[in-house]
Amino acid sequence: MEAVVDNLDLLLEGFLRTLTLTALAATGALCLGTLVAAMRVSPLLPLRWAGTCYVESVRNTPLTVVFALAVFGLPKAGLGLTFFQFALLALTLYTGTFVAEAVRSGVNSVAPGQSEAARTLGMSFPQTLGLVILPQAFRNVIPPLASVFIALLKNSSIASAFGVAEATSRMGSLIEDNPSAVLWLLAAVALGYVVLALAASLLFSRLERSLAVAR
Amino acid sequence: MEHHTDGQPPLVVLSGVNKHFGALHVLKDVNLTVERGEVVVVIGPSGSGKSTLCRTINRLETIDTGEIRVDGRPLPLEGKELAKLRAEVGMVFQSFNLFAHKTVLENVTLGPIKVRGVKRAEADARGRDLLERVGIGEQADKYPAQLSGGQQQRVAIARALAMDPKVMLFDEPTSALDPEMINEVLEVMTALAKDGMTMVVVTHEMGFARRAANRVVFMDNGSIVEEAEPEEFFARPRSERAKDFLSKILTH
Ligand SMILES: Nc1ncnc2c1ncn2[C@@H]1O[C@H](COP(=O)(O)OP(=O)(O)OP(=O)(O)O)[C@@H](O)[C@H]1O
Ligand SMILES: [Mg+2]
Numbered sequence: 001m002e003a004v005v006d007n008l009d010l011l012l013e014g015f016l017r018t019l020t021l022t023a024l025a026a027t028g029a030l031c032l033g034t035l036v037a038a039m040r041v042s043p044l045l046p047l048r049w050a051g052t053c054y055v056e057s058v059r060n061t062p063l064t065v066v067f068a069l070a071v072f073g074l075p076k077a078g079l080g081l082t083f084f085q086f087a088l089l090a091l092t093l094y095t096g097t098f099v100a101e102a103v104r105s106g107v108n109s110v111a112p113g114q115s116e117a118a119r120t121l122g123m124s125f126p127q128t129l130g131l132v133i134l135p136q137a138f139r140n141v142i143p144p145l146a147s148v149f150i151a152l153l154k155n156s157s158i159a160s161a162f163g164v165a166e167a168t169s170r171m172g173s174l175i176e177d178n179p180s181a182v183l184w185l186l187a188a189v190a191l192g193y194v195v196l197a198l199a200a201s202l203l204f205s206r207l208e209r210s211l212a213v214a215r
Numbered sequence: 216m217e218h219h220t221d222g223q224p225p226l227v228v229l230s231g232v233n234k235h236f237g238a239l240h241v242l243k244d245v246n247l248t249v250e251r252g253e254v255v256v257v258i259g260p261s262g263s264g265k266s267t268l269c270r271t272i273n274r275l276e277t278i279d280t281g282e283i284r285v286d287g288r289p290l291p292l293e294g295k296e297l298a299k300l301r302a303e304v305g306m307v308f309q310s311f312n313l314f315a316h317k318t319v320l321e322n323v324t325l326g327p328i329k330v331r332g333v334k335r336a337e338a339d340a341r342g343r344d345l346l347e348r349v350g351i352g353e354q355a356d357k358y359p360a361q362l363s364g365g366q367q368q369r370v371a372i373a374r375a376l377a378m379d380p381k382v383m384l385f386d387e388p389t390s391a392l393d394p395e396m397i398n399e400v401l402e403v404m405t406a407l408a409k410d411g412m413t414m415v416v417v418t419h420e421m422g423f424a425r426r427a428a429n430r431v432v433f434m435d436n437g438s439i440v441e442e443a444e445p446e447e448f449f450a451r452p453r454s455e456r457a458k459d460f461l462s463k464i465l466t467h
Contacts, residue, residue, distance in 0.1 A: 113312035116275055117371075121326035121378060122302025126294070131329060135316050 004183030004188045007174050014170030015192050021088060021166060022153045024197075028092035029152065030145075033099025038129055040100065041107050051100070059097035063155055066090045071162045083163035091159070095152045102144045106137030139211050146204035150197045157193075180206055224287035225250045226382050226413045227272055232281035234267060241254060241267050242278070242333075243437040249382065253255065254414045256424040256445070259434035260460055265417040269386045272415065273304040286381055305375030305383040309390050311367040313359035315373070319346065320355040323374045331378070331396050345373040349403050365396030369403055382413040419464055421449060433457045 006012070033049075039051035057065065070090040071083070081089070086113040110133050160169030171189040175182050227249040234242035241264045249255050257265050271283060272278040274290050276295060283290045285304060291297040313322050323342035327333040333341075346352045349369040351362075359367055368388055375383060385404065389397040401423045408414055408427035418424070424431055424445045431448040435442040435456045441448070452458045 041440055108414065111312070113308060113310055114314065116372075117306075117308065117312035119298075120273060120275070120304075120306040121374070122298045122300075123326070124298055125330055131312055131325065141318070160416040 029095035032096035037103035106141035305380030
């Protein structure tokens with residue numbers, strides 16, 4: 001218990017970094033995933049093909065491998081970034097595939113008559129998608145997106161193995177220094193993740209409700 | 216009634232149009248000309264290809280062979296040109312297809328603002344006028360789901376009209392409506408026809424056909440079997456298939 005209280009500042013700092021990493025990766029993944037979903041439903045075959053290749057290759061690679069590829073592979077290709085930036089990149093690329101699949105299922109859940117009506121008015125494909133389809137698609141996929149982002153929060157702990165001093169990595173070094181307090185430290189960090197995940201759930205269910213009223 | 220306008224081509228011309236869905240031949244050598252200001256009602260049994268015919272005119276369905284001209288120009292194949300043509304051809308669907316996440320007024324102004332680049336204030340004013348014209352001015356700020364079917368369909372008509380279309384296509388606009396709401400929609404359509412709008416209407420509402428149509432086109436099994444003025448068609452159908460069809464719908 002003491003080990004937790006005495007090192008609360010370090011743990012909180014770790015969680016702050018976890019939160020920053022998660023929030024930035026979530027934002028990036030949302031943009032990337034939406035773009036890729038749009039590519040996968042576009043009328044242009046090369047775009048659909050590129051989108052599918054990205055999703056199927058990255059989604060089916062273990063996240064640890066994606067991290068390793070970013071951290072060890074990219075410097076070889078001449079890209080020098082901080083560990084945090086590599087972690088952000090890996091998490092964004094990985095989570096983007098799940099966002100893309102969620103958004104695509106949302107697009108498919110919108111009645112086909114909606115896009116026909118939009119095209120009938122003379123809207124282009126990007127207009128149809130951006131003004132009519134995606135706004136409705138997002139409403140339909142808020143719960144699965146919440147799951148994707150909670151998974152992202154937990155996945156961000158892999159960054160601890162690649163030099164990022166986020167919550168899990170702080171826990172690791174604190175356990176080394178205070179081996180007798182291992183259970184307390186584990187419990188405290190677990191609690192921290194649970195609190196963050198619950199906060200995210202709450203945020204998303206509020207978002208879902210506020211959008212549902214607007215119908 | 217005389218619809219030939221000097222020097223101006225007919226608004227819609229289908230010549231030798233064929234269309235397959237897989238092995239199914241849904242449009243067989245269809246020829247149809249719609250003059251300016253003309254109202255053509257298309258009737259025929261289920262599956263005869265009426266919707267498909269209607270949807271080829273703004274290329275929601277592509278065709279295999281033949282040619283379709285709107286206002287003298289062949290239908291563009293795709294891209295900006297096709298979008299531009301679609302903006303000039305209004306369409307009203309059986310299932311309304313209003314944008315569920317937009318208010319009634321936004322449904323009517325979205326096209327003009329985003330496709331035509333009209334200023335919002337101007338589009339709003341015009342949109343409210345149009346909603347007034349179809350009798351639902353007070354519902355402007357509601358969402359489609361809060362409206363009855365008849366009201367939704369009138370919004371859909373206003374939405375199409377907001378683009379100032381040259382021709383309006385209606386695919387069974389009253390088939391999804393409760394009986395007591397059918398008339399409010401047909402009245403709006405009749406008024407449109409009186410105002411000189413060129414219309415292609417797939418419907419089995421014979422009252423509307425008698426009141427508003429210049430011509431009835433009877434389709435069966437992918438072909439246009441018979442064309443005539445409404446009174447003539449309903450009183451003296453020439454083909455056996457039309458007689459048979461009419462005897463079935465008239466008994467109801
Ligand atoms: N997208 C499609 N794919 C395959 N077959 C289709 C498709 N759309 C229509 N068909 C078939 O084409 C034929 C003509 O359909 P269409 O919808 O044009 O008929 P319709 O005259 O409008 O019938 P209804 O009165 O039932 O609306 C039908 O046999 C139908 O099953
Ligand atoms: Mg039909």
